[in-house]
Amino acid sequence: MIKIENIRKSFGDVEVLKGMDFLFEQGKTNLIIGRSGAGKTVLLKILVGLFKPTEGKVWYDDRDFHAMDKDALRELRMEVGMLFQGNALFDSMTVEDNVKFPLDMFSTMSAKEKRSRVNDCLERVSLVGANDKYPSEISGGMQKRVGIARAIVYKPKYLFCDEPNSGLDPKTAITIDELIKDITVEQNITTVINTHDMNSVMEIGDNICFLDKGLIAWKGTRHEVMDSENQNLNDFIFASPFLQRLKEKAKK
Amino acid sequence: MKEGPFFHIGRYIMWHKTIYQKSGNFAMYYRETIRQMYDIGIGSLPIVFIISIFIGAVTAQQFYYQLEGTAIPTYYIGYIVRDMMIIELAATITCLVLAGKVGSNMAAEIGGMRQKEHIDAMEIMGVNTSSFLILPKILGAVVTIPILVCIAAIVGIVGGYLASVPTGLYTEFDYVKGLRSFFNQYYVIMMFVKAFVFAYIITTVSCYQGYFVKGGSVELGQASTRAVVLSCVLLLVADYIIAVLLTSG
Ligand SMILES: Nc1ncnc2c1ncn2[C@@H]1O[C@H](COP(=O)(O)OP(=O)(O)O)[C@@H](O)[C@H]1O
Ligand SMILES: [Mg+2]
Numbered sequence: 488m489i490k491i492e493n494i495r496k497s498f499g500d501v502e503v504l505k506g507m508d509f510l511f512e513q514g515k516t517n518l519i520i521g522r523s524g525a526g527k528t529v530l531l532k533i534l535v536g537l538f539k540p541t542e543g544k545v546w547y548d549d550r551d552f553h554a555m556d557k558d559a560l561r562e563l564r565m566e567v568g569m570l571f572q573g574n575a576l577f578d579s580m581t582v583e584d585n586v587k588f589p590l591d592m593f594s595t596m597s598a599k600e601k602r603s604r605v606n607d608c609l610e611r612v613s614l615v616g617a618n619d620k621y622p623s624e625i626s627g628g629m630q631k632r633v634g635i636a637r638a639i640v641y642k643p644k645y646l647f648c649d650e651p652n653s654g655l656d657p658k659t660a661i662t663i664d665e666l667i668k669d670i671t672v673e674q675n676i677t678t679v680i681n682t683h684d685m686n687s688v689m690e691i692g693d694n695i696c697f698l699d700k701g702l703i704a705w706k707g708t709r710h711e712v713m714d715s716e717n718q719n720l721n722d723f724i725f726a727s728p729f730l731q732r733l734k735e736k737a738k739k
Numbered sequence: 740m741k742e743g744p745f746f747h748i749g750r751y752i753m754w755h756k757t758i759y760q761k762s763g764n765f766a767m768y769y770r771e772t773i774r775q776m777y778d779i780g781i782g783s784l785p786i787v788f789i790i791s792i793f794i795g796a797v798t799a800q801q802f803y804y805q806l807e808g809t810a811i812p813t814y815y816i817g818y819i820v821r822d823m824m825i826i827e828l829a830a831t832i833t834c835l836v837l838a839g840k841v842g843s844n845m846a847a848e849i850g851g852m853r854q855k856e857h858i859d860a861m862e863i864m865g866v867n868t869s870s871f872l873i874l875p876k877i878l879g880a881v882v883t884i885p886i887l888v889c890i891a892a893i894v895g896i897v898g899g900y901l902a903s904v905p906t907g908l909y910t911e912f913d914y915v916k917g918l919r920s921f922f923n924q925y926y927v928i929m930m931f932v933k934a935f936v937f938a939y940i941i942t943t944v945s946c947y948q949g950y951f952v953k954g955g956s957v958e959l960g961q962a963s964t965r966a967v968v969l970s971c972v973l974l975l976v977a978d979y980i981i982a983v984l985l986t987s988g
Contacts, residue, residue, distance in 0.1 A: 535863055561762070564865030575860035589864045592763040592871075641864075 488513045489534065489645065489677055494543035496529055503529050505701035506543070514675045516668050516691045520682055521698035522723060527681040528572070530698070531649055534679060535569060536560075547645065565593065568638030570648040570667075572681075574630045576622040576637070582609070583618035586636045594641075608636040612666060628659040632666070639670060646671065646678045652687065660684065664691050685724050688712060697723070713737065751947050758874055758943075762867035768875055775879025779841055783887055790836055791891035794828050795820055795898025803908050813909040817917020820899035825926045829892035831978055834937035837884060838970035842945035845876055846966035849949030850959045858950075873946045877939065884938035885931050892930065929985050936977050941970045 489511040496504040503526045511517040519527050532538040534545055536552060545552040547563060555563065576585050583605055584591075590601045609615055612632040622630055631651060638646060648667060652660030668691045671678040682688070688695060692709035697720050699705075705717045712724060713734070725731045761768065798820050806815065849872055852858050858868045896918065904911045945966035952962045 537859055537862065561865050564863065567863060569863045571856045571860055573856055575856040577857055592767055592864065592866055
């Protein structure tokens, strides 16, 4: 579980986040949604500590993230995995070395144990046998899978994904969404996903917060989205005329 | 937010505290350091050879021309070439060239990692990236660059030989006699001090430019250029300071 309290963030004179409270639950896929530029990435970076909030608190279960000392923080880092929007795979390393990197860096496992852990993870994301390929040699969808494998190799308790299906075709996007959802449930992870993809909202939105004008304008689950009265949310989710017609039909 | 020179000087100095905090397994640092040594050391050998052979040759040729018809014996040329290479040219010229080659390379590599979020990804894994990405480069450079400089001095002296003895300016006996005259070991120590300091400047200044880069490919190009220009200028300033410190008193 991750809880944020009154998170504010300014860049210079511009306040991007204007006070946000939310609870990201364990074993669920928690979605942060909103238009491009709404502040999704900024909020995610605050959650993982790449940005410091101007005000407010982030709780990892009972740990106050921004009040932790170096050792505690290092410990927490081992419990966190992240999938980046651009994958951030190390392009001079093979798939196997990419996934193995966190283990190489910190674990005391033997080479054999590391290999078997890496292979388990690659199997989990359906990439068996891609060990020796380089990131530039595989498709966007496969790169995402490698990113996921790397994020879960240390068996994290918290998983963060920044727009996991941006740049993928709809079909691949859905499989990636499902993969993240399944892993979340299997391993009982607190997963936070940034997205502006309405398919994800409908399929894997266990908890949703909708960012608009620097505030959380709407909270709820995927089942509640349809009936939301929030006009901005409706405009965002049912952006195309086609979807609006569908919604009208569904209502009747 | 305007970031003036004092901002950068301050951040550069404060940054050193993080660089020397190792985080993660020793084996990874070791592997990375060896890779850097190979890249910097072996990778720079050809250019160092070519540059220093010509520097030595030109020095010999020039001084022969200057001293011709004076009362100074020709064997002084060997002595001049040797000391010029050891005291100044080997370290300074080699490092100026390496600032261009190694410095721009480091700035671009680290800057690229910053822009592609590799650094963020590592930070989230718990890696102290200032340390893991920079320290092996510093170690690699301060070990290999002094060796390269030493090689440059020797090759330069050979260059001086090649430019004068086979072309008949004077005899091998004269040149070698010059090489063996008035030798002062202290100059060799000075050469190594310079090489060490220059190596440190090139790596840290260039990595700084890459590590804190913002924006896109234009900014990355600028950072890379800045890395080279700044390294060269600071290197020459350091050269002067070392010369003053080590030759006074
Ligand atoms: N490092 C930064 N410095 C200044 N402004 C930033 C920075 N990062 C993001 N912003 C601003 O914050 C706002 C939200 O950005 P972001 O979180 O990336 O949006 P998105 O919801 O598309 O991920 C944007 O207006 C952006 O310009
Ligand atoms: Mg974003």
